[in-house]
Amino acid sequence: MKNQELDQNKEYKYGFTTDIExxxxxxxxxxxxxxFISKIKKEPKWMLDWRLKAYNRLKVSKEPNWQKPKYxxxxxxxxxxxxxxxxxxxxxxxxxxVDPKLIETYNKLGIPLNEQKKLSGVAVDAVFDSVxxxxxxxxxxxxxxxxxxxxxxxxxxxxxxxxxxxGSVIPISDHYFxxxxxxxxxxxxxxxxxxxxxxxxxxxxxxxxxxxxxxxxERTLIIADKGSYVSYLEGCTAxxxxxxxxxxxxxxxxxxxxAEIKYSTVQNWYPGDKDGVGGIYNFVTKRGxxxxxxxxxxxxxxxxxxAITWKYPSCILQGDNxxxxxxxxxxxxxxxxxxxxxxxxxxGKNTKSKxxxxxxxxxxxxxxxxxxxxxxxxxxxxxxxxxxxxxxxGNKCGAHTVPYIKNKNSSSTIEHExxxxxxxxxxxxxxxxxxxxxxxxxSLIVNGFCKDVLQQLPMEFxxxxxxxxxxxxxxxxx
Amino acid sequence: xxxxxxxNASINNKEILKGLNISIKPGELHAIMGxxxxxxxxxxxxxxxxxxxxxxxxLNFLGKNLNEIPIDERAQKGIFLAFQYPTEIxxxxxxxxxxxxxxxxxxxxxxxxIDALSFIKLVKEKTNxxxxxxxxxxxQLNVGFSGGEKKKNEILQMKILDPNLIILDETDSGLDIDAxxxxxxxxxxxxxxxxxxxxxxxxxxLLNFIKPDFVHVLANGKIVxxxxxxxxxxxxxxxxxxxx
Numbered sequence: 001m002k003n004q005e006l007d008q009n010k011e012y013k014y015g016f017t018t019d020i021e022x023x024x025x026x027x028x029x030x031x032x033x034x035x036f037i038s039k040i041k042k043e044p045k046w047m048l049d050w051r052l053k054a055y056n057r058l059k060v061s062k063e064p065n066w067q068k069p070k071y072x073x074x075x076x077x078x079x080x081x082x083x084x085x086x087x088x089x090x091x092x093x094x095x096x097x098v099d100p101k102l103i104e105t106y107n108k109l110g111i112p113l114n115e116q117k118k119l120s121g122v123a124v125d126a127v128f129d130s131v132x133x134x135x136x137x138x139x140x141x142x143x144x145x146x147x148x149x150x151x152x153x154x155x156x157x158x159x160x161x162x163x164x165x166x167g168s169v170i171p172i173s174d175h176y177f178x179x180x181x182x183x184x185x186x187x188x189x190x191x192x193x194x195x196x197x198x199x200x201x202x203x204x205x206x207x208x209x210x211x212x213x214x215x216x217x218e219r220t221l222i223i224a225d226k227g228s229y230v231s232y233l234e235g236c237t238a239x240x241x242x243x244x245x246x247x248x249x250x251x252x253x254x255x256x257x258x259a260e261i262k263y264s265t266v267q268n269w270y271p272g273d274k275d276g277v278g279g280i281y282n283f284v285t286k287r288g289x290x291x292x293x294x295x296x297x298x299x300x301x302x303x304x305x306x307a308i309t310w311k312y313p314s315c316i317l318q319g320d321n322x323x324x325x326x327x328x329x330x331x332x333x334x335x336x337x338x339x340x341x342x343x344x345x346x347x348g349k350n351t352k353s354k355x356x357x358x359x360x361x362x363x364x365x366x367x368x369x370x371x372x373x374x375x376x377x378x379x380x381x382x383x384x385x386x387x388x389x390x391x392x393x394g395n396k397c398g399a400h401t402v403p404y405i406k407n408k409n410s411s412s413t414i415e416h417e418x419x420x421x422x423x424x425x426x427x428x429x430x431x432x433x434x435x436x437x438x439x440x441x442x443s444l445i446v447n448g449f450c451k452d453v454l455q456q457l458p459m460e461f462x463x464x465x466x467x468x469x470x471x472x473x474x475x476x477x478x
Numbered sequence: 479x480x481x482x483x484x485x486n487a488s489i490n491n492k493e494i495l496k497g498l499n500i501s502i503k504p505g506e507l508h509a510i511m512g513x514x515x516x517x518x519x520x521x522x523x524x525x526x527x528x529x530x531x532x533x534x535x536x537l538n539f540l541g542k543n544l545n546e547i548p549i550d551e552r553a554q555k556g557i558f559l560a561f562q563y564p565t566e567i568x569x570x571x572x573x574x575x576x577x578x579x580x581x582x583x584x585x586x587x588x589x590x591x592i593d594a595l596s597f598i599k600l601v602k603e604k605t606n607x608x609x610x611x612x613x614x615x616x617x618q619l620n621v622g623f624s625g626g627e628k629k630k631n632e633i634l635q636m637k638i639l640d641p642n643l644i645i646l647d648e649t650d651s652g653l654d655i656d657a658x659x660x661x662x663x664x665x666x667x668x669x670x671x672x673x674x675x676x677x678x679x680x681x682x683x684l685l686n687f688i689k690p691d692f693v694h695v696l697a698n699g700k701i702v703x704x705x706x707x708x709x710x711x712x713x714x715x716x717x718x719x720x721x722x
Contacts, residue, residue, distance in 0.1 A: 426565040444578070451569035
């Protein structure tokens with residue numbers, strides 16, 4: 001295509017850097033760094049002790065290396081673990097006190113924080129590097145007893161809830177990156193929905209990495225008490241840089257009896273350039289526990305960014321009749337790599353899980369679906385349905401499906417379907433003949449391929465995600 | 479409307495069209511008949527701009543040389559190909575696809591995008607005109623459509639996009655008599671002094687319903703005989719072997 005060259009040079013729209021004075025922790029990973037973070041966040045002693053316990057565990061823990069995408073050794077002593085705009089040091093009390101540069105940054109990202117302009121029906125927590133900048137609609141939510149605030153604030157104001165649930169789904173000792181996060185996590189969101197309450201709006205956190213040589217270690221904790229419902233969405237972007245940057249988050253969800261959590265991700269971290277230089281290492285641990293009976297957790301992810309995406313948002317189905325769902329679109333282009341999927345651990349009786357995964361691979365990218373379905377001995381009458389579809393564009397990309405299936409009782413059933421196809425010349429020709437150019441045709445066909453997942457996203461974000469699917473693949477067919 | 483001079487086309491070093499000439503004026507309907515492998519579908523593909531062919535000769539459409547113009551722009555300029563085998567596109571809603579397509583054509587003509595309500599009105603009107611089931615509009619594009627439904631969907635698209643040059647590539651193949659009538663009615667009701675048709679067909683049957691102004695016989699990559707409706711009748715009797 002004649003437009004191809006132009007399109008390949010099209011820059012990552014969110015690749016700008018905000019020039020702002022930062023407060024940073026001393027470089028490197030040490031007890032001092034952890035104490036620095038804990039002190040600057042004015043944390044109680046129990047929190048610092050928790051972190052140090054994780055740090056001691058980390059010293060004897062080994063980085064995993066079984067994943068398909070390999071990466072050069074990360075020098076953990078050459079990273080900053082805390083970086084925040086200086087102006088955020090004396091916590092601004094209202095938005096008027098927040099540095100206009102930060103407000104402007106979020107405006108540029110399409111996330112207005114001002115009262116007048118803020119997104120209607122969506123409450124936003126804006127996290128910039130290691131600190132939460134602002135949270136909208138707080139007052140309105142408080143009236144219903146809903147807590148939506150930065151986790152650093154929850155540690156101070158709601159210690160009982162945090163103590164009870166933090167690390168209860170992802171234990172400190174879980175694995176290397178989860179342990180690292182537990183030691184050095186900086187900010188993220190905390191959500192608590194009281195019993196029998198339906199959260200009246202979408203809750204959303206927007207993560208932005210800005211500072212160079214800095215890792216982002218977000219920690220999110222969502223608790224849906226008995227009979228409650230919440231829909232939560234996270235978005236992520238980062239500047240264009242030649243070095244790889246590490247994002248190692250831990251997200252824990254807890255659903256009690258009859259509660260439902262819907263968690264959606266639109267991940268658009270900087271993917272690196274077309275030669276594979278730079279980009280984010282997105283090594284994230286996300287896990288939800290359906291602790292109560294009849295509870296439900298649903299993960300939806302649209303992963304288009306990052307140099308390497310390595311994550312398995314999972315559900316532990318403890319409560320009888322609980323339901324876990326995983327809907328995923330992973331798009332890799334150029335030199336991007338993804339090894340993603342889910343784990344569905346069935347423990348309670350009559351538990352159900354559903355996995356729909358759509359992997360799209362273009363350029364020289366490599367895309368792996370890896371998923372575990374484990375139905376326990378006591379999880380009688382349980383069911384899983386898995387569907388994994390891969391779409392390949394061109395001859396230099398790869399797609400892999402690695403299912404692990406364990407069924408330990410005879411009353412349960414597991415179904416697994418998988419397809420791999422190439423983008424079809426006839427479909428492209430058909431669309432072209434109806435007046436759509438190559439990019440539009442690819443976008444239409446791929447969006448059609450992903451439809452089952454896209455329709456799971458909250459309305460407010462579905463349109464944005466559809467556009468993102470198209471943009472991520474620009475220049476991939478020629 | 480369309481002027482083809484000494485058109486040669488080859489694919490993978492195999493010559494398929496070998497010096498084809500044809501001239502179509504506005505308002506005319508030309509039928510091209512020919513045996514299997516004579517190059518009929520290649521002609522449809524080359525006219526619509528499908529990639530992969532090595533082409534020489536002249537292709538003029540509305541006074542412009544088509545050679546360097548990509549498929550989508552040809553479509554926007556009013557070349558419409560009704561496919562022999564319309565492809566399935568899973569997950570894409572038929573009505574949304576049609577609207578996207580119509581807006582691309584309108585945009586190229588400097589017109590404003592059609593709003594959702596006007597579009598629904600237009601598409602329902604055309605669907606009813608063709609005696610088609612509205613339910614088809616909310617289905618995924620061609621997915622699980624019967625052969626007849628697929629062809630009817632092509633005719634519906636033709637009606638909505640309102641092109642200048644319509645190429646029907648063996649649209650009659652695999653149709654029962656009722657579907658054939660719907661397709662033929664769709665074509666006949668679209669005929670006017672500004673539109674031209676190139677109807678590619680293997681059998682004379684379709685020409686009982688659609689009256690051509692001219693009939694050409696394509697064999698071995700060339701037009702070997704041209705005439706009027708009677709030529710088609712003759713072919714029906716003698717077969718392609720009787721032509722020389």
